[in-house]
Amino acid sequence: MRMFFFVFAVLFFLAPARSAFFDEKCYHLKGRCVKSCQKNEELVALCGKSLKCCLTLQPCGKSKD
Template sequence: MKYPDLYRSFLVISAMGTLPFLFAVFFLLAQADSVGAGLLDEKCRQSQGRCLNKCQINEELVALCSKFQKCCRLMEPCQ
């Protein structure tokens, strides 16, 4: 009956290796202002767009901004 004990110890050892990695990933994702957030907003402004939660009917989605917003730009009429 040594197999259940061996299996339990294997699970503990494998969990100890992945827990620090998962903690680091979740910690970086939970940052309020991530490192590249300003870069996304700046890229939107360079393409004559603005960061909004939802684009209007006469706007097109051209990129993504920080905080799950969309970079919207007015559509140009066909000539």
């Protein structure tokens, strides 16, 4: 029974740390955590709390010379 409480406590305290890890990864990619991406954004990673990391699409580098 002690082992059950120990495992429960470890999982309970690690859950926020795990979601913060995903959020930090998203911000490092210069994305933002939202419920759904807009038309001009692409899904690049996942965030905590079932959010998606969306990054604005960059236009291709065509020059008008």
